[in-house]
Amino acid sequence: MSLKTTGLLFLLTTGITLAQTPTGSPSQPVPAQSGQSAPAAIGDASAKGNAKITGYAIDSTMTKAVEFANVALYETTSGKLVDGAVADEKGKFTLTKLAPGSYKLLISFLGYTSKTVDNIVLSKGQTKDIGVIRLSASTRTLGEVTVAGKKALVEDKVDRLIYNADNDVAAKGGDATDILKKVPMLSVDPTGNVSLQGSTSVRVLINNKPSSILAGNLADALRQIPADLIKTVEVITSPSAKYDAEGSGGIINIITKKNTLQGLHLDVDGGTGNRNSTLGLNGSFRKGKLGLNLNGNGRVIYNPSASDLDQTTFLAAGATPVQTHQRIDAFDKGTFAQYALGLDYDLAKNQSLTGGVRLGIRNLSMDQHQLTNTLSSEQIATPSKRDVNTQNLSNSIDVNIDYLHTYEGSSKELSFSTQYSRSNLTNNFGANNLDALGLIKTRQQNLNDATNQEFILQADYQTPVSKLLQVEFGAKNTIRRVTSDYNYLLAGPTSDYAVDPSRPSGLLNYDQNIAAAYLSTTFTLPGGVVIKPGFRYEYTSIQAQTGGSTGVPTDISIPNYGRLLPSINIGKKVGESSSLKFGYTRRIRRPFIDDLNPNFNTANPLNIRVGNPYLKPETVDRIEIGYSTQVKKTYLNFSLYTRLNTDDIQSISQRSDTLVGAVVTRVTNLGKEYNYGTNLFATINITPRWSVNANLDIMYRFIQGLALDINGLSTTISNQGFRWGGRMDTQMQFDKGWVLQANIGYRGKDIALQGYRIGFAQYSLGARKSFTNKRGSIGIVAENFLTRGMGFTSVLNSAQFNQDFRQYIYNSSVRATFSYKFGSLNGAKVKKNKSLSDEN
Incomplete structure (x- = not known):
């Protein structure tokens, strides 16, 4: 079964009602009550039109899309759910054939906190791009099943390991060496010298770029980079042909935090x-x-x-x-x-x-x-x-x-x-x-x-x-x-x-x-x-x-x-x-x-x-x-x-x-x-x-x-x-x-x-x-x-x-x-x- 199909089933089986929700911001989908029938079809609004809403569902870390996120559209005044959709693998969603009016949008997915966008006003024939909706990871308990939205500490790619340094408490107030000490395959000695699988000949990049900051003494240069600024560390032991050949031990790519808000x-x-x-x-x-x-x-x-x-x-x-x-x-x-x-x-x-x-x-x-x-x-x-x-x-x-x-x-x-x-x-x-x-x-x-x-x-x-x-x-x-x-x-x-x-x-x-x-x-x-x-x-x-x-x-x-x-x-x-x-x-x-x-x-x-x-x-x-x-x-x-x-x-x-x-x-x-x-x-x-x-x-x-x-x-x-x-x-x-x-x-x-x-x-x-x-x-x-x-x-x-x-x-x-x-x-x-x- 595909993730997209799973997303559609989740939208239906969690009991999102198309009848009524309380007036106000719909913080969570409303469970269907016993004996209450589901609507005939999502998007079967009482008044059709030619307006459209588009947007993207993105993980709050700004690193990846929330694939197949659930999207529900409500009328502002009545709270009635008039349309719904599932985002694609890039997080993009589109709601079409909408009548003019005022709406609220609810975006949700398992492992994330639902988010509402208020005051979406559509005129006839208008295409409304609401941009990116950032969903924050959460931990929710459903009966005896716990779903954790926390990002993995290490991600394994075909040519590298990615260490997510965001949640490192002990490195707060430290420098880059405090982060590198904890990255798989890396070692940092007490004087700050870095080795990758035993080799000190390592090419270090900052945001995929060589930097003159690192041209001299590497141990001293790493002290210039605050730990709080580091988002991820990529350990590339087998670089592809696209990378410079320098660094016999491999490449360490330090990705710093960049705000795109x-x-x-x-x-x-x-x-x-x-x-x-x-x-x-x-x-x-x-x-x-x-x-x-x-x-x-x-x-x-x-x-x-x-x-x-x-x-x-x-x-x-x-x-x-x-x-x-x-x-x-x-x-x-x-x-x-x-x-x-x-x-x-x-x-x-x-x-x-x-x-x-x-x-x-x-x-x-x-x-x-x-x-x-x-x-x-x-x-x-x-x-x-x-x-x-x-x-x-x-x-x-x-x-x-x-x-x-x-x-x-x-x-x-x-x-x-x-x-x-x-x-x-x-x-x-x-x-x-x-x-x-x-x-x-x-x-x-x-x-x-x-x-x-x-x-x-x-x-x-x-x-x-x-x-x-x-x-x-x-x-x-x-x-x-x-x-x-x-x-x-x-x-x-x-x-x-x-x-x-x-x-x-x-x-x-x-x-x-x-x-x-x-x-x-x-x-x-x-x-x-x-x-x-x-x-x-x-x-x-x-x-x-x-x-x-x-x-x-x-x-x-x-x-x-x-x-x-x-x-x-x-x-x-x-x-x-x-x-x-x-x-x-x-x-x-x-x-x-x-x-x-x-x-x-x-x-x-x-x-x-x-x-x-x-x-x-x-x-x-x-x-x-x-x-x-x-x-x-x-x-x-x-x-x-x-x-x-x-x-x-x-x-x-x-x-x-x-x-x-x-x-x-x-x-x-x-x-x-x-x-x-x-x-x-x-x-x-x-x-x-x-x-x-x-x-x-x-x-x-x-x-x-x-x-x-x-x-x-x-x-x-x-x-x-x-x-x-x-x-x-x-x-x-x-x-x-x-x-x-x-x-x-x-x-x-x-x-x-x-x-x-x-x-x-x-x-x-x-x-x-x-x-x-x-x-x-x-x-x-x-x-x-x-x-x-x-x-x-x-x-x-x-x-x-x-x-x-x-x-x-x-x-x-x-x-x-x-x-x-x-x-x-x-x-x-x-x-x-x-x-x-x-x-x-």
Whole structure:
């Protein structure tokens, strides 16, 4: 039996009477009384006419239509039901042959709260478009049967998982990392680094677009995005040919909330706690064909941290090793802000223009006190003291304009998209080297200014060839320019800074052009099988220069390269509630700004980092098999995958040739890496008000590459082992608007080429109370509250050195949150928007 037939039967069998309803707003269908006969036919009004009413029934989340919703039309004065209809699969409904008069419309569907539209006045021959009617999900008890209208936490598509973040209580007042910690297949470590099924090479998009906000340090950039602004997170492990090939581990697409309501509207969200405070404003205005959205969010952090480093450096065969111990006490201060203005305008019935401007600010400052003891030739040197202030500052802007042309009665679409992005990055440090009495001996500065600019132009076209086949193709060109200008300065206790002759200034100009074209098809076969094969070709040309900032730059010879990148996704529905999927994709990872920057960063003279402008792209072949099912109140998703990396981009550490006891970490193309893993995710709706979610992942990693032996000669080394992790979340809803949420998770030991990092645990507890008018809420969230914070250890072992690094993150926090909505809102017509990298 079809859903449409079911909707018609529901309209009849629930006993909607066509005789009489009480005068006033018909809040619910009136049950037919015993012995009362039903009308002969819906729509058999006493007076016929030629007027018409049309509209759409849409889920209040504005993400999908309410398919086959029930529509009933009443006369205003008498309350008599004169007509009825069932919406189609797009939520559209039409009532025809109506006489002039005044009417009320009731829209209802199982699992939603019914909604009434009053004062519909029709004149002769008039067509009345009432736009979109937004239905809110509800929970209703019918006898012993409970129907829950709550949206699923996880939605499973043929090439991705969608995590609905709207109801995450514990993330209120937090940032994007607080949401990503709970998404299936993702892991976030205590410093904010994100990995997807064990890979840190992840492409992150915001609303289907690349953003300059994410071009630098990803962990810091994610702190700019407030958790309250995130609507869904899409985890795309097997991207189709339409997506850029960057990101060997896959794609994380963060969808932010966008208001499409008629009228003027403003949301205020905020929170304050012992580790951070937030404030956000989200407003919208819509009238007719024009819509505007404006949001601004700010976040400040204030957090102490500390670390201990024990290191043994082997200088040469037979030489006395150098023993070093370092203690660092630090305090981090940061301000993160993001502002966005969006505009959309209907040029015509099937044509729309959208545009937007997004600004980002990231100012992170760290004050460190470093105390270092060095033991060499069995004598303890005088402890060295060093005060360091590190400034990681950036500002970014993204500007986009998109055009979309749809074709009525068809899924055919044509779109053009363009985007300009620029980010300015400053990564400076200033250090005071102190004597035994704490007085300044010398001063040092490293000034490093970098920029990243991108211009993107893209065209996409999709068209149905038949009922079973759809074709889409397009082209994209990305012009990228990365620059870095750095220098080193020295000074005495009071003298002016001068250029450090031992470390000359440097310059990097890195121009990259990526031309891409793709072809993707979607076959819908009998038996619920969907096959989506595709090919993408990308050609990358590079021009790069290095040199002193006062001299003539020198060209770097970096070969151009082209890549053919096939992909295929296959999905099959098994029964009514299960599905199988298979995915294969080839992807590449191009180096990031931090990977390329040759600046020799000595903020910590024992742990030095330097980039590599000669890096080649990393190539990844990935295969995944997945199964998902709904068994009564339990949703299960299980996957097996393998990921094979060549020209693997990794960090490799070796002893310094100039600084005794120091280790230098460089980014290089190590060799190869093989990963084999499995992931299991489950969500159980124990009751309509109580749900439990659990995630377990296990991965085996083999990694091989080149390192230096004690004499400085290259040798092949490898490492391998298992890593596992899991977490559990629960959420309970109570009367009077109360919601309680708890979370606990553990991440096991992680394998690297030269060592490993031990595991860590995190947990949180949150509660929220919604106001009776549903316009606002207050809450409290506590994280890692049983201790001051956590510590985790990284161990590196090589022929040249052994290192034990223990980092202490004082992230025990408690924060209070609040939100409130201002404004008077009505439904607005929903329309599709096309954007860069948008996947249909």
